[in-house]
Amino acid sequence: MDIINNTNEILNPNELKLIIETIKNIEIKTTGKIRVYVGKKIRGEPMSFARNIFKQFGLNRLVDKNGVLFIITVKDKKLIVFGDDGINSKVDKTFWINVKNALITKFKNGQFFTGLMGGINLVGEKLMEFFMRDFEDLSGVNNDDKSIFFEE
Amino acid sequence: MTSQFFLKNRIILFIFLYGIFIPINAFNSTDEISDYIYDHAEILTNADKNILNNKLRFLKTEKDIIFKLVIFDKIPDDYKNMDFEELSLKYFEELGLNKKDNNLMLIMSIKDRKIRVKLGSYYNIYYQMAVDRILKNKVIPDFRKNNFSKGIYIAINDIIKIIKEDMNFFKYYRIYIMGSILIIFFILFIIIFIFLKKSNKIKNIDNFGDGDIGSWK
Numbered sequence: 356m357d358i359i360n361n362t363n364e365i366l367n368p369n370e371l372k373l374i375i376e377t378i379k380n381i382e383i384k385t386t387g388k389i390r391v392y393v394g395k396k397i398r399g400e401p402m403s404f405a406r407n408i409f410k411q412f413g414l415n416r417l418v419d420k421n422g423v424l425f426i427i428t429v430k431d432k433k434l435i436v437f438g439d440d441g442i443n444s445k446v447d448k449t450f451w452i453n454v455k456n457a458l459i460t461k462f463k464n465g466q467f468f469t470g471l472m473g474g475i476n477l478v479g480e481k482l483m484e485f486f487m488r489d490f491e492d493l494s495g496v497n498n499d500d501k502s503i504f505f506e507e
Numbered sequence: 508m509t510s511q512f513f514l515k516n517r518i519i520l521f522i523f524l525y526g527i528f529i530p531i532n533a534f535n536s537t538d539e540i541s542d543y544i545y546d547h548a549e550i551l552t553n554a555d556k557n558i559l560n561n562k563l564r565f566l567k568t569e570k571d572i573i574f575k576l577v578i579f580d581k582i583p584d585d586y587k588n589m590d591f592e593e594l595s596l597k598y599f600e601e602l603g604l605n606k607k608d609n610n611l612m613l614i615m616s617i618k619d620r621k622i623r624v625k626l627g628s629y630y631n632i633y634y635q636m637a638v639d640r641i642l643k644n645k646v647i648p649d650f651r652k653n654n655f656s657k658g659i660y661i662a663i664n665d666i667i668k669i670i671k672e673d674m675n676f677f678k679y680y681r682i683y684i685m686g687s688i689l690i691i692f693f694i695l696f697i698i699i700f701i702f703l704k705k706s707n708k709i710k711n712i713d714n715f716g717d718g719d720i721g722s723w724k
Contacts, residue, residue, distance in 0.1 A: 401720045406713060415715065424718075437718035451719035462723035 362393040362429055362505040370468040371503065377475055378502040387421040387442065387482035388414055389475060394506035395430045405437040412504075414439060421486045423478045425458075425471065434458055436474065445485045454478060543573075548580035548617050550655045559663055566667055573610040574670075575602055576663065578655075581618040591621040599625045611670065613662055617655065622646070624666060633679040634669060641665045 366374065378389045390412045397404050405426055409415055414422030420441030427434055436454045438446070454474050461470025543563040544556050551559070563574050577598055586594045595614045604610040608629035615622040624638045645665060649658030672678065 402718070403713075405718065406716065409716065420715075431722070432724045433720065433722045435718060435720045437716055439716045443717045448717070448719070451717070455719040455721040459721045459723045 362395060362507070365393060365427065365429060365467040366471075367468075374468070374471060374475065375502055377472060377479070381475070381479040381482060382502075384488055385421075385479075385482040385486045386417070386419050386488050387423065387478075387486045388417060389423045389425070389478060389482075389502060390414060391425045391427070391471065391475075391503040392506070393504065394426065394428045397426070397428050397431060397433050397435070401433070401435055402437070405435045409437060409439070417441070419486055421482060423482075425474060427462075427467070427471075432462075434462065436478075438478075442481065442485070446481055450477075450481065543567075543575050545575065545577045548578045550578060550617065551659070552656070555656045555660070559660065562663060562667065570671065571607075571609075572670060573604060573607065574663070574667065575604060575610075575612045576659065577602075577612060577614040578659070579614075579616040579619075582616050582621075591616070591619070591623060595623045595625045609670075611666070613659075613666065615659075620650075622650070624662075626670075630670065631674065633674045633676060637669045637674055637679055638666055641669070 374391065378391075382388055392408050392412075405424060408426060409422065409424050412422070412424065414424060417439065420439040422439045423442060424437045425434070426437065434455060436451050436458070438451065454477050457477060458470040458474045461467070461473065543560050544551070546556065559576065563576070566572050566574055582591070582594065586597070589597065595612070598614055599605055599610075599612050602612065604612055604625075604627065608627045610627045611630070612625045613622070614625060622642055624635075624642065626635055626638065641662065646658045646662045649655070649661065677684065
């Protein structure tokens with residue numbers, strides 16, 4: 356696989372648009388939020404790094420504690436899937452392992468879009484299972500395209 | 508009419524002068540000082556003696572306790588062969604303080620660098636310990652700096668406070684007891700905190716969430 360130097364090289368504009376649309380669709384149906392952070396390297400202890408990014412996105416402020424964060428770091432080729440306490444109380448550890456494995460299998464072949472879409476859909480299914488939004492309640496749904504962030 | 512006016516004025520003047528001079532005379536009066544203070548070293552001023560005397564006299568009136576202060580420049584030749592403990596006991600008896608069990612005496616010799624508080628038999632060991640603690644921590648440091656009158660003033664003041672209290676084991680050791688209780692509570696708190704932390708009942712605010720990490724190298 357080619358070496359990726361820039362974070363925005365893993366997705367083309369069409370793929371990016373589709374991922375944003377998918378996340379938005381999940382967020383309209385559920386109270387959960389999904390964010391993707393594409394960086395260069397994980398700095399420090401991975402879970403602490405994930406928690407910091409999680410807080411920077413404001414995912415820790417969700418009422419149901421059901422935010423989910425994907426961290427992809429292109430230089431050290433690492434991936435973190437991280438969920439808040441609310442969703443963790445509904446799923447067990449194997450769920451995150453399955454999501455991670457689903458992504459890694461595709462990432463190894465350079466299929467970032469497919470891998471990421473698969474992971475987002477797996478998380479989306481769980482959010483829809485446990486955190487469905489009340490009918491006509493769209494509070495907290497973002498209309499911006501900030502569900503995915505590329506470190507420069 | 509005129510003589511009446513002068514008579515009135517004289518009376519007013521008399522009352523005025525009486526008002527001024529009587530307190531000054533009272534302040535300088537030394538007639539009762541010898542009842543409580545025996546300053547053979549002459550280190551206290553008349554003003555010091557008056558203040559201390561008033562305190563000791565008030566203690567006698569209020570609590571019927573006689574507290575005497577004896578200050579030597581050096582131990583008199585007659586008592587040279589005695590140790591200071593014996594001397595203080597002898598003086599205690601000579602001053603008639605042993606006639607009542609709640610009397611006491613502060614005795615010191617400046618040049619011999621000795622000081623004792625002799626307590627009557629009414630006072631238990633904790634009074635003696637409390638008094639000795641005052642001498643050691645508050646009075647002797649002033650004496651080392653030759654601040655005798657200040658040291659004596661502190662000694663009299665604090666000793667009076669102590670003998671007015673009902674001193675016992677718990678009162679004497681209250682600082683240590685309270686300190687120990689605080690330390691025990693602190694240790695218990697730490698133990699409970701560690702126990703709860705280990706059993707995951709306390710979750711660190713920055714320890715939320717979970718997930719998994721992997722690599723596609």
